[in-house]
Amino acid sequence: MVPELRQAYNAAFTDEKFQGFVQALNRYRTPIQFRIAETPVFVPRSFSRQMIDACEQIVDVLTQPDFREKTERAIPENFRVPGENAHPHFIAFDFGVCRNASGGLEPQLIEMQGFPTLFGYEVLLDDVFNAHFGIPPGYSSYLGGLNRNTYLELFRKIVVAGEDPENVILLEIFPQQQKTNIDFYCTEDYLGIKMVCITELIKRGNQLFYLKDGKETRIKRIYNRVIFDELQQQDAAIQEKAKVLFEDLDLEWVTHPNWFYRISKFTLPMIQHPNIPETRFLNDVKVIPEDLEHYVLKPLFSFAGQGVVIDVTPGDISAIKDPENWILQKKVEYAAVIQTPDEPAKSEIRIFYFWEEGAPRPRPVNNLARLSKGKMIGVRFNKDKTWTGGGFALFEQ
Template sequence: MISKYRKQFNEEFSQEKYQKLIETLEKSSGTTNGFRQSESPIFLSKDFKNKLTDACDSIISQVKTFSNEELQKAIPKHLFVPNDTEKPHFLAIDFGICKNENGEVVPQLIELQAFPTLYAYQEEFEGAISEIYPFLQELRNSIPKPEYIQFLKEVIVGEESPENVILLEIFPEEQKTKIDFYLTEKYLGIKTVCITKIKKQVKKLFYEKDGNLIEIKRIYNRVIFDELEQHPNLKTEFQFTDELDVKWITHPNWFFKISKFILPKLNHEFVPKSYFLADFPETENLENFVLKPLFSFAGSGVNLYPTPEILAEIEDKENYILQRKVQYAPLFEDINGEFSKAEIRMLYLWKEDAENPQLMDNLVRMTKAEMVNVNFNKKDAIWIGSSIAFFEK
């Protein structure tokens, strides 16, 4: 969207530089990347950034007004985890980059989540691509790397020894995001542990290191509930719903509380109208809405073309929303003169004693497919996959 930066990047781009970028990230992390990394960042105007900031500030202010009683309605009773917290440690707010009826480029809220994402990877990626394309240095968004890592440590490790803090995941070596786990270990000195390897003694949890059991005092939780339920035969010594003597970063209940569940409760010009399925009014045209399950990730279960017949077959209507469709704008030109669409995720960390969360960085997903998700991209396309946005200064 900023033509001078787009022109310069496209002129400087080469497959050799892209390969160098991938090799740099793999070398710094010590592993391969399981998801597609886009060849290009996107460039967004100061005006668009102001729109994003205004929308995020409004959404955060509204989130803070919701009572605990109201938010707890989102938590399935069989998945309630004891020792809830007053606020989440993470907040990620996703916007489609769209055009309105006047042709103005605007953000449109797609979803939000109080769940961690690629905090370590995005910092490493921004640094790597800025070294390969030096003109990006002047556009860098995030705080200096030492301060970034320190902030991450304060939120995740806190005052504990890194040895007593783990990143928890299901079969982490099989996850597409494992490169972020490796970088998190590198940044914070903590260990990534599979949920099947955790030992339980009464209320305490342990993991094994060099033949010794190490007590776990804080869990940086990367386990997604819907994935956990896809492994009904998973053998573990503890359940999330157990009463445990650990600190969750962030508490698993926030996975449900800050989710699509609150979309119908939010109001802003950049928040498309949403309804719980059971509350969808007859005055609305179903063709203008997309059907989404409340608690799924990576586009799972989304129906872009719901029909009355499809809705009638859904028994648990309280677990679905209908969200007004938005039109992603093909704005980001590749070296072949073709255009990609994108959405941007604003990445926040929220210290326990802070009034508001701190914006750390952003994550962009680019596509030429109908759904803006890295899983739905054509394999032979370019300017698709995970990326980052640089803003006009």
């Protein structure tokens, strides 16, 4: 996206240097479970400003007094958790790199989530990339005037707050087995908290505990990495154990699980912006568009792209029995503009927003990027492809 940087990077790239970079990233007990992209995305200032402008317009909607009232239906009743915070601590916005009508590049929002993402791993990635390849002067992966130290200070302040780190946990379903476990190891290191599996929780009254060095230790804050939809795919014994999370507990959630649903595909029909594709609840669509090939059909309550219909037909729409739980969204056409040694790659950039307690608004802080040469973004669509996978963007400052 910045031609002179792209040309210089590709010319200096060697597989030997890249393998040394990957080896340095794999410093924990298990290797990274996803493919690491060979390159960052170099983002010019004009492009990043468009992304931030779209994010800020969404934040305007999220901070309206009636936003929670408008999104009550977004939370499935069987997944509603007591003790919801006044606002989420974390939001992630995903943008595709696309071409506009005049042939220039522009970001288009794909989706958003009121949920954490790879906040720890991206610090490690930036560190190791800089050591092996070097970051061009005037570029940074951090946003909002932050650097490595101030970013980690803010991350720690939000997650740990004033508690002893031993009373704060990262909660997941079998965290060591997750594809994103590298992020959990990084978070343990940077924040001093422990990853804990749902199956390891101990309930005493309305309090939760976990075993640390064989001793029951009180949990006062949960840095939540559990996607509650995934609970339905677990064995009955695990689902039974997880029922404790739906009780009124004496602890704080970071971010509270209800925000995963409030800030999601459900919110998109509320927003109009040039960098946000037209989105409507399917039950509000009275006339099926004649150019249906330019739309995508998405279920509200799914994750990781499951259930998405890319090539929509009128039959697909008529077959849906609960149209209030689906959205029809103008299709985003990714532009294959990242030059690689063979074919160009598409890219998606995720902007991280952090929201401190007491702050009127969240703020942009960091990012990740994914490169693809398949029909969709994601590892399973890029088998046997190089210069694809997970990475990050470097923004012109």
